[in-house]
Amino acid sequence: MPSDADETHLLRALALARKGWGDTHPNPMVGAAVVEGGKIVAEGFHARAGTPHAEVKALQALGRRPLAGATLYVTLEPCSTHGRTPPCVQAILDAGLRRVVVGTVDPNPLHAGNGIELLRAAGVEVTLAFGPLEVACRELNFLFNHWMVHRRTLVAMKVARDATGRTVPVPGQRFITGELARADMMQWRRLFPVIAIGAGTALADNPQLTARLPEGAFAPVRLLLDRSGRTAGQGHLQIFSDSYRSQTIVALDVRQTSPEQRTWFKGQGLQTLEISSGDFLKQVFQHATDSGWLGVFVEPGPVLGAALIAARLIDRAWIYTAPSGKADPSSQSWLNKVLIADGASVLNLGEDTLISGSWK
Template sequence: MRLAIDEAQQALGRTSPNPAVGAVVVRDGRVVGRGRTQPPGGAHAEVMALREAGAAARGATLYCTLEPCAHHGRTPPCVHRILEAGIRRVVAATEDPNPIVSGRGFAFLREHGVHVEVGLGADASASLNRPFFTLMREGRPFVILKAAASLDGRIAETSGRRTFLTSAAANRHAHCVRAQVDAIAVGVGTVLADDPELTARGIFRERPLLRVIFDRRLRTPPDAKVLSTLSAGPVMIVSTPEASRCAELRKPLEDAGATIDASGDGLRETFQRLAAEQQIGSLLLEGGAAMHTAAWDEGLVDYVRLYVTPHVLGNGGVELLSGRGFSSAALFERRVESLGPDVVIEGYVHRAG
C-alpha cells in the first residue's frame, strides 16, 4: 500500500476534479504493475496498473488507495477491468465518499467472487485527498488560508500599502502551492494594494487556474495585472446586483476579460457554487486580512499555510486576522520548514465539536 500511496502522491495537482489515486498489482510477492490517476478524461490508477501488469494480473492482488469506481463517467468502470484482468483480491485504503460510487465498487467485486479488504493505509489516503473528501461531503472546495506575516503577526505595514515580506525561496514555494489548487481567491483590497498576477509562474498546470476577486463595488482596475494574464486562467469578480447594473463600472472589466458574478453572495455561497458549477475542489485564499477573518469566522478554513519572516512591523501594521490571532495549537498534522530566512508553518485546522 505504501507504493500505491507513493503513486497517488505523484498525481497530486494533476487530476482535479478527480481524486489522486495510486494502484499497485502484486503477484507472488512481486510488484508487476503500478499506476496513478491520469488527468481528467484519462485512465484511472487501477487501469494503468493493470495495463502494466498485463497477463501477470491474473490471480494477483490489487492494492489501491481508493475504492474502484463502478459507474460510467468519462471512462468505463474500473471494476469491470479488474474482473477482466482476473484479479483475485483487492486491498483498498478507503471507501469513495462520492455518493455515486460509495460502497458500490466493493459490493460489485464481492458479488463476482473477488476478495475485498478495506482500511489499510486509510489515514494516509484520506490525507492525500482531503480536497476531494471535502468537496463530496460538504459541497464546497477545500480552503487553504495562505499568508505571510512578520514575527509580530502583521501582514503589512499599513492598510492599502504593499509590503514585501518573504524571500525568493518562500515565493517559489508559494508558486508551487498555487500550481496544486483549482482556484485562488482574494479581496479587492489585495488587488489595489499589491496588483498581483495570481499565477503559478513557471509551473505547468493541467487545468487553467481560476482567479476569484471579491469586489462588491467593482473597484478592480481594468488594467490590473491579473487581467493581463488570462492565458493562465479565467478571472471572476464577485460583486453585487447594484454595482453590476452600473455599465461604467462593469463594461471596462468585461472588456478586459473578466466575468462578473452579480449574485452578491457571501463566501460560503460563492464557494459552494464554484464547487457545483465549476468543479472547484481546492481554493487558495490569499487575502487580505478581511477575507482571511471572514473565512475563519465562518469555519471555512481547512488548512493554514503561514510564511513567517524575521521582521517586526510594529503596532501600526495590519494584523493577520484582525485581532483574532491563533496559535499552532489550533492546527494538527503540523509541519514547519525553513525557506531561506523564512519559516513556513502549516497544518490542518482543528474545530472543536
C-alpha cells in the same frame, strides 16, 4: 492486515497518485500498481477526468493477464458504477486478479464500500490499509472528499504572517516568509482549481496568482473579489493583462458598482460574476459550488480575511508564520490567533512554520 511488503507497494501507488496533483478535478487522484512475485510489474495513475482510471492504466501497462497470485495495489477503493469510464471493479474481475490492497474507502456515502463488497462477493481477497498510510491515502484527496460529503466547495484560507499576526512585509521587502515556505505555497496553488484574492491585495501587491514550479507555471481560475469595482481601470494589474487573463473572473456587487465599471472589465476580456442579491461573499461561494469547483484557495488581506472569519466561511487554513520582525510593525495585526482544530499539521520550513488543518 497488510504486510510490510503491502505497505511498501501501497506507498509506491500513493506516489503515483500524486502525479495527478491539480489535474484530476473533479475526480480524485489515484495510483495503482500490479505486483507479481513481490515485484512491481506495471503502474498507472489517473491523469485527468475522462481518461482511464489508475487500475485500468496499470492493467493496460501490463499488456497481458496478471500471473496467478498477482496483487493489485490501489490508493482508493475501485469504483463500482459507470461514469465517464466503465467501473474499475469489472476491469479487475475481467483481469482475473484474486487479491487487491486498498488504501482508503470511497468517501461518497452512497458508494462507500460497494466496490470492496463486489470484489469480495466475487471471491477476491481485499485488504484495507489502516493507520498513517490510510490517512495519507485519504487526505491526498481532501478536496474531493469534502465535495462528496458536503456537496459544496471547500473554502481554504492561506495567510503568511509574522509572529505578531501582521501580514504586510517590512518596507522594501516583497515577502514575509522565506523561500521554502513560498515554494510550499506554490504547491497548494497548483492543487486548487481556483485561487481568490480581494481588491486590496490586487491593488497593493499586483500578484500573478499562478503556481510557479520548477516544471513551469500553471494558472488556475483566478477569482478577484471586488465588491465595489475598485480595480476598474487598473489595466496594469497582471491578472488583467497577462496571457492567462481569460481565466480571471471578477466578482462584483451590482448594488455597489456602476454599469461603466462592469463594462470596463468585460472590455478587457475578463469574465464577471455579478451579484445582485443576498450576502456578497456567500453568493460568491454558492457560485463556486454551482460551477463544480472543488475548492477555492483564498489568499486574503486583512479586510477580506476578517470578513471570511466573521462569516464562518472557512473550512481549512494554511497559516505560514515567520519570526517576529518580518512584518511592518505599523501594519494591522489581524491574525494573532489561529483557530485550527485538533490534529493540525505542523511543518517547519526553514525559519518559518506552517500550521494547516480544518478551521474551527
